[in-house]
Amino acid sequence: MLDSFGLRDILDIALAALLLYYIYKIMKESGTINIFFGILAFIVVWVFTSQILEMKLIGTILDKFMSIGLLVLVILFQDQIKRFLVALGDHKKWAFLRNLFHHTRHAEARDMRRFVLPIVYACMNMAKTKTGALIVIQQDISLESYEKSGDMIDALINTRLIENIFFKNSPLHDGALIVAHDRLKSAGCILPVSHDRNVPRSLGLRHRSALGISQATDAFAIVVSEETGNISVAYKGALHTKLSSTDLEHRLSEVFLND
Numbered sequence: 319m320l321d322s323f324g325l326r327d328i329l330d331i332a333l334a335a336l337l338l339y340y341i342y343k344i345m346k347e348s349g350t351i352n353i354f355f356g357i358l359a360f361i362v363v364w365v366f367t368s369q370i371l372e373m374k375l376i377g378t379i380l381d382k383f384m385s386i387g388l389l390v391l392v393i394l395f396q397d398q399i400k401r402f403l404v405a406l407g408d409h410k411k412w413a414f415l416r417n418l419f420h421h422t423r424h425a426e427a428r429d430m431r432r433f434v435l436p437i438v439y440a441c442m443n444m445a446k447t448k449t450g451a452l453i454v455i456q457q458d459i460s461l462e463s464y465e466k467s468g469d470m471i472d473a474l475i476n477t478r479l480i481e482n483i484f485f486k487n488s489p490l491h492d493g494a495l496i497v498a499h500d501r502l503k504s505a506g507c508i509l510p511v512s513h514d515r516n517v518p519r520s521l522g523l524r525h526r527s528a529l530g531i532s533q534a535t536d537a538f539a540i541v542v543s544e545e546t547g548n549i550s551v552a553y554k555g556a557l558h559t560k561l562s563s564t565d566l567e568h569r570l571s572e573v574f575l576n577d
Contacts, residue, residue: 433475433500434570440480441542441549442563450491450544451484452524454509455574456498459535465496468507475502484542494527494539510534517557521550525559528552538573540566 364384368377437453444451454461469490473479475497483505484491493506512529521543528539532552539552549566550559553573561569 433497434567434574436475436477437480437497437540438563438567438570440477441540441566443477443481444484444542445547445549445563448544448547449481449484449486449542450524451480451540451542452494452509452528453480453540454494454496454507454528454531455538455540455570456496456503457536457538457573459537461496461498461503461531461535461537464494464507464509464531465498465504468493468496468504470504471502472504473502475500494531521557521559525550525552525557529555529557532556538570 360380360383364377364380367373368380433455437455441451441453443449454464471483479502480495482488483495483502490506494509495505496503496507509527510530510533511523511526512533514526514529514533517526517529522545524541524543528541528550529552531537532539533555536554541550541552542548543550548559549561549563550557551561551566551569552558553569558569
């Protein structure tokens with residue numbers, strides 16, 4: 319058996335390990351890591367009973383579960399699967415190809431810088447006045463369905479306009495502001511709410527909505543707390559709280575400006 323073990327088998331094991339690692343990482347970020355371990359334990363039991371011990375009765379039962387299990391998993395974890403596929407095809411992971419087109423890359427960087435600083439300044443000013451805000455920046459996955467839940471703006475990104483949208487007497491201040499294609503697309507938008515039990519109870523609906531949209535899509539969400547004025551960021555299913563304006567600028571630059 320060992321004599322037939324070759325390069326193809328090593329590659330097979332390496333790819334399987336890489337796939338498991340990515341699944342583990344995505345489910346850990348989304349707070350469903352216990353389900354991952356449960357599925358892994360079920361697969362181990364299935365292989366051990368039906369393939370190694372060749373138990374016919376229990377093997378047949380588990381085979382039936384395995385046949386419908388994939389469909390159930392796709393339905394339950396469609397958001398995580400979508401995020402996995404988007405991450406796999408992320409243009410930032412193929413930056414070496416973009417190096418062939420320097421002008422395009424620099425032009426994209428200039429466009430990104432155009433909205434990073436106005437958003438940072440707006441969040442910094444709203445944090446000082448404890449003005450609650452929720453800003454969602456689209457990446458590869460379209461947020462058009464969420465845009466339609468609010469009021470269309472389609473305006474150039476501007477610090478004062480962002481502050482006016484979230485002004486306490488504004489009718490749009492309770493919803494989310496969606497930024498897409500370097501423009502303020504829609505305000506007062508409704509987002510999916512995360513039910514992650516690891517989120518502290520002190521954090522409100524804005525934080526759970528920011529985490530929810532980051533779990534459902536690859537969007538970058540920024541929250542300014544109305545109670546404390548703290549700035550938080552939700553990205554890739556993880557919530558980072560109590561950030562300074564410098565931290566926010568760094569994270570935005572890291573995501574949108576780096577190659």
